[in-house]
Amino acid sequence: MLQTPTLRALGPEDLTDLLVLIRRDPLVNLFVRSRVDATRLNQRWLGGQVLGYFEDGALVSACHAGANIVPVEATERAVEAFAERLLHATSRPSSIVGPQAPVLHLWDRVAPSWGPARSPRLDQPFLTMSADSAIEPDPRVRRILLDEIDTLYPASVAMFTEEVGVDPEAGGGGYRARVAQLVAQGWSFGIIEDGSVLFKAEIGAVSPEACQLQGVYVRPDRRGQGIAAGALAAVVEQARRSIAPVVTLFVNDHNLPARRAYERVGFEQTATFASVLL
Missing domain, CATH: 3.40.630.30 (Gcn5-related N-acetyltransferase (GNAT))
Structure with a gap:
């Protein structure tokens, strides 16, 4: 029987699963990997949260939610769930940054409440x-x-x-x-x-x-x-x-x-x- 998708803050016990997710695209997900390595998902050092979106009990997407909002392997359904959670947060971030498609989708959802943007930069070549x-x-x-x-x-x-x-x-x-x-x-x-x-x-x-x-x-x-x-x-x-x-x-x-x-x-x-x- 399929389980209802869930969203929750990740903790140290989720570290292994999150690293597997990040390694799907280790270059694109570099920023979040660096934060995870530095904090081991300890919220005392993280300065925010890493949200995890689960389907059938498996972690399929994540989102760094601190001063910077950074999606990780975010599906369309995950972005919807992240947006809903972020809109109910008591503080606002300074930026949303990451792969173009999920960032634009997320911004479309939160812009009515958070907009207008001070500086939207919607086409940024990622170079390696x-x-x-x-x-x-x-x-x-x-x-x-x-x-x-x-x-x-x-x-x-x-x-x-x-x-x-x-x-x-x-x-x-x-x-x-x-x-x-x-x-x-x-x-x-x-x-x-x-x-x-x-x-x-x-x-x-x-x-x-x-x-x-x-x-x-x-x-x-x-x-x-x-x-x-x-x-x-x-x-x-x-x-x-x-x-x-x-x-x-x-x-x-x-x-x-x-x-x-x-x-x-x-x-x-x-x-x-x-x-x-x-």
Whole structure:
């Protein structure tokens, strides 16, 4: 006899089943894998929940529900169930991010209550790279050091403000702490010349299979000079050697200069994401 589908928050006892689900597409599901590995589904550290959608007692879909809403292998019926639960939550997230189809479906369901979106980004090529670049890596790219955080931080704020459209410092000291955390982990790379950041990029999420590139920035007065491609090639090489074998990222469809740089480096589109910033 078929069981009624159920939805509930996952706990440590569900870890094995959730990892099986995530491994159906380990690159696309990288962010949630990184959160699961870091917290082991302990809500004290998760800063939210991971919702699980079950059919006939089996976990078929999941959804990270914290500051970021991120669906995992979400079927249409699962998205409907996630939306219903999220609409009854007492807090609102800052974004919905993930594979295009479930994100658009979820946004369609919650938009009447949560909308309008501050920045809907509904077509974002998801790019991957599993080999070093054919172009020469810029030898100036290296890991940022802890005593260089004061130099790095203004560039990080400028990048975030330009990309996301809000001042990351408005919410207190959390953003600086995150920048420092990435540096301490060895996930922040850059070119620093004469006390100024010429280029920087970070790894924001890591799993055994892959890592996710974010925060790519070239100082405004040096843009259009071909710096990004060689610098990115160096980041890919160093990240693949010391962090994870595949480098991923997603980029706004309309950001043609960035897309050209990624293509030149050797990234290939393997999926399509969407992000709704609230």
